[in-house]
Amino acid sequence: MNKRWLLLWFGMAALLFTGSRWLPMPEPYVPVYPANFGNRLNIPADNPLTKEGVLLGRMLFYEPLLSANNKISCGSCHQQQRAFTDGKKFSTGIDSIPTERNSMSLANLLWVRHFFWDGRVESLEQQALTPLTALHEMGQPLDISASKLRRSQRYTALFNAAFGNSNITGDQIVHALAQFERTLISANAPYDRYLAGQYQLPPAGERGMQLFMTAPDPGKKIRGANCAHCHGSPKLYMELFHNNGLDSLPLDPGREKLTGLAADRGRFRIPTLRNIALTAPYMHDGRFSTLEEVLDHYSEHIIQSPSLSPVLRNTSNDMNGTSLKLSRSEQKDIIAFLQLLTDSTFINNPQFSNPFN
Amino acid sequence: MKYTLLLFWATILLHSSISAQSATISVTGEVAHPLQLSAADIAAMKKVTVQATDRDGKAHSYTGVPVADILQRAGVTMGAQLRGENMSKYLLIKSGDGYEVLFSLPELDAAFTDRVVILASQVDGQPLPEGKGPFRIVVPGEKKPARWIWEVTAMTIRFAKE
Numbered sequence: 001m002n003k004r005w006l007l008l009w010f011g012m013a014a015l016l017f018t019g020s021r022w023l024p025m026p027e028p029y030v031p032v033y034p035a036n037f038g039n040r041l042n043i044p045a046d047n048p049l050t051k052e053g054v055l056l057g058r059m060l061f062y063e064p065l066l067s068a069n070n071k072i073s074c075g076s077c078h079q080q081q082r083a084f085t086d087g088k089k090f091s092t093g094i095d096s097i098p099t100e101r102n103s104m105s106l107a108n109l110l111w112v113r114h115f116f117w118d119g120r121v122e123s124l125e126q127q128a129l130t131p132l133t134a135l136h137e138m139g140q141p142l143d144i145s146a147s148k149l150r151r152s153q154r155y156t157a158l159f160n161a162a163f164g165n166s167n168i169t170g171d172q173i174v175h176a177l178a179q180f181e182r183t184l185i186s187a188n189a190p191y192d193r194y195l196a197g198q199y200q201l202p203p204a205g206e207r208g209m210q211l212f213m214t215a216p217d218p219g220k221k222i223r224g225a226n227c228a229h230c231h232g233s234p235k236l237y238m239e240l241f242h243n244n245g246l247d248s249l250p251l252d253p254g255r256e257k258l259t260g261l262a263a264d265r266g267r268f269r270i271p272t273l274r275n276i277a278l279t280a281p282y283m284h285d286g287r288f289s290t291l292e293e294v295l296d297h298y299s300e301h302i303i304q305s306p307s308l309s310p311v312l313r314n315t316s317n318d319m320n321g322t323s324l325k326l327s328r329s330e331q332k333d334i335i336a337f338l339q340l341l342t343d344s345t346f347i348n349n350p351q352f353s354n355p356f357n
Numbered sequence: 358m359k360y361t362l363l364l365f366w367a368t369i370l371l372h373s374s375i376s377a378q379s380a381t382i383s384v385t386g387e388v389a390h391p392l393q394l395s396a397a398d399i400a401a402m403k404k405v406t407v408q409a410t411d412r413d414g415k416a417h418s419y420t421g422v423p424v425a426d427i428l429q430r431a432g433v434t435m436g437a438q439l440r441g442e443n444m445s446k447y448l449l450i451k452s453g454d455g456y457e458v459l460f461s462l463p464e465l466d467a468a469f470t471d472r473v474v475i476l477a478s479q480v481d482g483q484p485l486p487e488g489k490g491p492f493r494i495v496v497p498g499e500k501k502p503a504r505w506i507w508e509v510t511a512m513t514i515r516f517a518k519e
Contacts, residue, residue: 114455240455261380263453263488263508309454310488310507 026050026162029179031110034187036195036234042113044123047175049182052162057180059158060173062354065148067138069094074131074138074177077103080352083275083343084184089286093137100252102286105279107186107272107346113239117268117284118255124178132174142170149173186274186346194340195234201340208337211330216317225298225324225334229311230270236341237272242309244268245302245323252285256307265307277339278347291338295331299324380453380491382476386514387446389432396491399478402426407475409497411505419495421477424448424512425465433514435466445517450494453508458494460504462514472498476509 029049031041043049060066062075077091078084084106090098101117114120115127131137132145149155150168160166162176191209193199201209213232214224230238241255243266255264268284282288288297302312302323318325326334346352382399384392392398402422410416428435434443439462448460463469477495478485485493489507496504 119455238455242454259453261453263380267454306487308488310486313488 024161024164026052026164029054029183031183031185033108033110033185034192034196034234037108037111037187041110042123043110043182044125047125047178049179050162052158053176053179054183056155056158056162057176057178058352059154059355060177061180062356063149065152066132066140066145066173067094068140072138074128075354077131077137078106080347080349080354081278083107083186083278083347085279087280089281091137093131093134094139095136097136099137101284102281105272105275106181106184107274107343108235109184110182111235114241114269118258119241119269120258124181125174128174128177128181142173145173146170184346184352186343188345189274189343190340191236191337192234192343202336204333204336205340206337207330208333208335209340211326211334212337216315216324218317218319218321223317223326223330225326225330226311226315227273227334230309231273235272236274237270240270241267242270242311243305243307244298245304245308245312246283246287246297248303248305254284263307266305267307273338274341275343275346277342291335292331295326295334299326299331380508380510382492382509382512384427384431384512384514387433387516388428388514390430392427392431394427399476399492402430404478405473405475407473407495407497409495409499410502412502417480418482419475419477420479420482421475421492421495424460424474424476424494425467427476427512428462428465428514431514433462435462436468439463439466439468442516446514447517449513449515450506450509451511451513452506453510456506458504458506472496 027050029051031049047053060074062073064070064073066073072093077086077093079086086103089102090100091103092098104117109124114122115124116130121127129142133139133141146168149159155168156166159168159172163172190199190201190205194201211223211225212227214222215226215229216222216224230240230242232238241264243254247266250266253265255267256262258264277291280289280291282291282294288294300323302308304313304322314320314322316323316325379396381396382392382394384394399422403426404420405423406418406420408416408418425435428448434446443462446462448462448465449457450460451457460474465474467473474494474496477493478491480486484490485507492509493507494505494509496502499505
């Protein structure tokens, strides 16, 4: 009899204990996006989106304590007003040594399956490790970041709410950052509203869109810029890696460095064109400072090489041309369309802004 | 000037040394025998030639290995085994540039269709052109060549999840 009471007592105590541990469950965060973005989301099973995780991630995104000199945060090179880029060819971190590639725009990462210009990692959790710890970026090992956060009073309750404990580990830091980044959804550019039937394109934008979507065929007198072949779809990118004819012998081998395959020489991720008017300079090395220069490249200067994208080979509005050969006014029309991809609600969304300001 | 030249040659050397790898095709997933096919493995397999029209609107003859033969070799449930729950399996083919296309198994199985989808290595008796090889899927009779995925690197067999 006594034994039975003891068992019951232990049972109740265990229930209470687990109850108090699990009661403040974080609330699921449900991302909102248009149906035409599709549901092929990239969320690891061990890091579901929660409101508490996203809030913590936002604070960490703007937290300079995560850098070795306490001055740099993710937000230094990914500024909201510039669609989360920094306007520089190459970024600088805790010292004056520039990064090897141009800072990438952050938008609609929830769907992205390969990160960095060379697509070398498959989750935002893995991606975040590099800028946090790279010697010339934020330059701080994760365990030091974790211990600095433990010493700051601000974070104990936030980690507790997000992860059910306040251990504050490096893993939790990258999990929270990834959760916040997955909420950076941009879906309210004039082009999105046009697709939803709520916006009428101005004439130049409409002509630009037509060229953007059409493959040139001079034999049939069809003029086009064929941009959509790689930047099509409502999300304005495709998960592809192409060599876009910048160099015959690229200084930066791109994906070839990863795979060792000659076919990957000078191949880089096809970036999103969403908010492209805000994210100059362009290309993996920031070599073009304006959209006019970018259009000039595709129109006049595609460099032939064995790994040049087949999509850009002999794709031209001139018979036997090797570059697109667009007229000045066609280039202007395409730029007018590209400007309709700017989502001003995204860059002004207070949920994405620096909470410390 | 001297330095520029030096840098130029150093870059070439670096590039040639890291490009020693050659392309292979993996066959994995719902297979009895996962494969890693080299160009030599594929060259040793039985070839067929099919006529098909590419994006240029012209008919070409393509030579290569029937995809069904590759799946048979990997022990995928084809032929008499392609029934019951195996009817909800698919083949996802991946390109080196990240592009992916899907086929259901009956589309590739001679018990269901006379159309022979091949992994082509030649067009009109020549190796495939730069950028589209060394192996490209060719689907005879398909009006739009969007599934003629080039630079094939992986084939994965899976069950559809729902």
